[in-house]
Amino acid sequence: MSIKTFAAKIFAKQVHQKNQKWIKNPIETQKKVFQQLIAAAKETQFGKDHHFSNITSFEDFTKNVPVRDYEQLKPYVERVVKGEEDILWRGKPLYLAKTSGTTSGAKYIPLTEESMPYHIQAARNAILSYINETGNADFVDGKMIFLQGSPILEDKNGVKLGRLSGIVAHFVPKYLQKNRMPSWETNCIEDWETKVNTIVDETIKEDMAVISGIPSWVQMYFEKLKEKANKPIGEIFKNFNLFIYGGVNYEPYRAKFENLIGRKVDSIELFPASEGFFAYQDSQKEKGMLLLLNAGIFYEFIKASEFYTDDPKRYTIGEVELGINYVLIISTNAGLWAYNIGDTVQFTSLKPYRIIVSGRIKHFISAFGEHVIAKEVESALQEATAGTTISVNEFTVAPQITPKEGLPYHEWFIEFENEPNDIEAFALKIDLAMRKQNVYYDDLIVGKVLRTIVISKVSKNGFQEYMKSIGKLGGQNKLPRLSDNRSIVEKLKRV
Structure with missing residues (x-):
């Protein structure tokens, strides 16, 4: 066992024990997050417009702050993008994450000094949870690849702008830098097909132990690798045993992946977004992802079946039920307030709170009232x-x-x-x-x-x-x- 492997196991145990404090006190944890968010944003423009100084309860909050999507919050976001301070959160954001909107073109999501560390911490803790549960930490000595966007950032009125995955690339810990692939130069390639081909060339002779990315794009990478080497991925990377993914459900891809790899590998599901890192798979044995209740995000839930009715009820974490399709609503330390991110979730466990992503509130078929998700x-x-x-x-x-x-x-x-x-x-x-x-x-x-x-x-x-x-x-x-x-x-x- 290497020193790095030994240290990873100790650190994983410490983080697991620390997390139990908030996992075992979910309602109190969310109340504390709520109070901290309201107190921190009282003097912002949004806080003044919505009477944060008078908000002492969740009921006060729901009366003063309506649920909004990006289009409805856009007037505030545009002021942030123009470089104004103290609009949605204190000061200016550290970054603006650029995402593709369906109706509004490009969307700009703020990432603040307070919110950014939680994105990095959650990704790290997902891996540490896996190590703590399985005892498998050998992969920390192998190479790791993260298929992501370009880390090249623009300047937007004094704030750095880029894709979330490209922004996160700037926060890779030093102890992982030597293991991490592809090279910085390759990661900066904008054209996706050129990028994947270059990644294939860089990695085909390496000892890849961990591979991470959206399944559909990792599949493209695997297919090109297999075509070039003329053998399964599991033979190219003999020590590849952990796949980390997010963004879409892995199950429709699992059989194809196992065929491409030539064997089964463990997987960890993540639920990250520009708006926040909401959950990660904390167990290989239990269904669902652990909802992160202490990560600077206050959660509300609206039943999807009631979402388009007048004044639907907004539920807090202590009121949710198993198996109900909920629209996820968030308020964050990046300045998003009662914000509808568009995703729907279902709870698979209430002790602890685990979720699956069931779809998008705008992505359904109900041409005849069937509401298929x-x-x-x-x-x-x-x-x-x-x-x-x-x-x-x-x-x-x-x-x-x-x-x-x-x-x-x-x-x-x-x-x-x-x-x-x-x-x-x-x-x-x-x-x-x-x-x-x-x-x-x-x-x-x-x-x-x-x-x-x-x-x-x-x-x-x-x-x-x-x-x-x-x-x-x-x-x-x-x-x-x-x-x-x-x-x-x-x-x-x-x-």
């Missing part, structure tokens, strides 16, 4: 492929409301790695799995409002070409699993 389509596909040789590279789902003939249906656009022998039988398996999960969808099938799903095959690399065509190839960009209209699939048909 991402978790359901992913689970249905996983169930349909289980125990078969069928494997899927990528997929998305959209409603077909006005078919040329017959009843309307949900159309699944799937890029297969290994196709089913009988595409209609496979479609029926998916449909049955959907009906078991979603009673509204089942009622529509039984009532002959909808017919069973139709699968449209997408050509090899079709989704990559689509993402490239809209300027979102690589980085932290993700393909929506489903949408309530056909805007994505109509473009997909043209690539």
